Amino acid sequence: MDAKKLAYYRQKLLEKQMSLASMVQRTEGYSREKEPDIQDVADMAVESYTKEFNFGKSSGDRHVLQLIREALERMENKTYGTCVHCENPIQPKRLDAVPWTQHCLGCQALLEKGLLDNNEG
Numbered sequence: 741m742d743a744k745k746l747a748y749y750r751q752k753l754l755e756k757q758m759s760l761a762s763m764v765q766r767t768e769g770y771s772r773e774k775e776p777d778i779q780d781v782a783d784m785a786v787e788s789y790t791k792e793f794n795f796g797k798s799s800g801d802r803h804v805l806q807l808i809r810e811a812l813e814r815m816e817n818k819t820y821g822t823c824v825h826c827e828n829p830i831q832p833k834r835l836d837a838v839p840w841t842q843h844c845l846g847c848q849a850l851l852e853k854g855l856l857d858n859n860e861g
């Protein structure tokens with residue numbers, strides 16, 4: 741992959757990383773917060789519903805954050821843009837849509853069917 745293209749994907753990754761990091765930080769900070777002055781039970785019910793919702797969302801975001809970190813590492817190692825399974829180049833369209841992906845289209849399809857022997861799941 742040429743340096744220009746690499747810089748382009750790197751920028752995309754960093755932007756996504758930044759927006760996810762602030763989102764995860766916000767939801768996690770929020771659920772950790774102790775709120776001694778909650779006024780009444782109704783508020784508390786809403787509170788706990790929101791926390792559950794945010795928890796599910798933030799664990800998905802954290803997974804993507806992890807994938808972004810790994811993609812940036814692969815950039816350092818000059819293996820970015822290569823499928824971690826079959827080592828073929830990942831389709832540019834796929835990288836445009838999901839720049840942190842580890843797999844080419846074929847391997848991703850197998851992975852989703854549970855047919856790919858890959859511990860990274």
Ligand SMILES: [Zn+2]
Pocket residue numbers: 823824825826827828843844845846847848
């Ligand atoms: Zn592959």
